[in-house]
Amino acid sequence: MKSHVSTPKSSRRRVKFEKRKRCSRFLNNALRFIERDISIFPVAASDKFPITKRGFKDATTDAKQIRKWAREFPNANIGIKTGSASSLVFIDLDRKNGVDGVKAIETPCNQWKIKLPKTYWVQTPSRGKHIFFRSPKYAGKIPIGVNVLAMGIDIRAEGGYVVAQGSSIDGANYKVIEGDLDNIAILPRRLRLKT
Numbered sequence: 005m006k007s008h009v010s011t012p013k014s015s016r017r018r019v020k021f022e023k024r025k026r027c028s029r030f031l032n033n034a035l036r037f038i039e040r041d042i043s044i045f046p047v048a049a050s051d052k053f054p055i056t057k058r059g060f061k062d063a064t065t066d067a068k069q070i071r072k073w074a075r076e077f078p079n080a081n082i083g084i085k086t087g088s089a090s091s092l093v094f095i096d097l098d099r100k101n102g103v104d105g106v107k108a109i110e111t112p113c114n115q116w117k118i119k120l121p122k123t124y125w126v127q128t129p130s131r132g133k134h135i136f137f138r139s140p141k142y143a144g145k146i147p148i149g150v151n152v153l154a155m156g157i158d159i160r161a162e163g164g165y166v167v168a169q170g171s172s173i174d175g176a177n178y179k180v181i182e183g184d185l186d187n188i189a190i191l192p193r194r195l196r197l198k199t
Contacts, residue, residue, distance in 0.1 A: 028075075029079055029080075029170070030074050030077055030078055030079065030081075031070065031071070031074035032170075033082050033168070033169075033170030033171070034073075036170070036185060037065075037082070037168065037185075038064075038065040038070055040186070041065050041090070042065070042090045043065055043084070043085040044063055044065075044070070044082050044083060044084055044168070045060055045062050045063040045082075045085065045165075046073045046076075046077045046080035046082065047080060047081035048080065049077075049080055050172060052167050052173070054083060055077060056073075060083055063083070063084075063085035063165070081167055081168075081170075081171030081173075082167070082171055083165045083167055083168065084167075084168045085164075085165050086160045086162070086164045086166060087139070087148075087161045087162030087164065088139070088145060092136060092137065092138065092188070093137045093139045093160070094135065094136060094137070094159070095109070095135040095159060095160075096132065096134055096158040096159070097109055097132050097135070099130050099132045100130055100156075103156035104156060105154070105156025105158075106131075106132065108153075108154040108155060108156050108157055109153065109154070109157055111154055112153040116194055118195050120135070120192070121189040121190075122182075122183060122189060123183050123187070123189035124182070124183035124187070124188050125180070125181050125182040125183055126168070126179065126181065127178070127181045128178055129172065129173045129177065129178065134160075134166055134178075136185075136188045137189055137190060137191035138188050138189065138190045138191065139161070139190075139191060140191055140193065140196065146159065146161035146191075147161060147162055147163065148160055148162065148163055
């Protein structure tokens with residue numbers, strides 16, 4: 005079974021926008037996602053909370069709506085709707101309140117002999133990590149969960165969202181530390197069975 009799903013550049017949905025250097029921060033970052041059919045929505049600048057009426061339920065890949073949000077909220081952060089809307093599942097490794105999910109992931113992976121495949125990783129402002137995975141077709145709708153595999157390890161899937169790279173909180177950025185959006189691995193079956 006293939007462990008990665010690539011999005012060939014030639015098959016990406018083309019979205020026409022103004023020249024990128026003139027785009028708002030929100031629009032410039034939104035392009036990366038909607039070109040790959042990843043549903044996004046605006047999140048308050050320097051925060052994690054949605055700013056549209058219906059929150060993450062307003063997530064879309066519609067270019068017209070994205071342009072409208074870019075005019076209304078040019079400095080907004082970006083949220084990614086997780087689960088079936090984007091076919092994405094995230095393992096959220098938190099580092100807060102004395103809990104280190106980044107370190108904690110080693111225990112279940114060693115215990116269950118799970119090797120995390122190469123995929124897209126983003127570091128959060130608190131030095132936590134978001135690990136991007138494609139949702140496997142066999143998995144159905146994976147629910148969200150808190151402290152699922154261990155303390156500090158959350159699953160962001162159906163009915164949830166994450167704040168995306170290109171966003172910032174109090175001057176600290178969400179930044180890519182490994183991989184690229186065109187090569188996101190499929191969530192390992194053994195890991196899915198543990199969630």
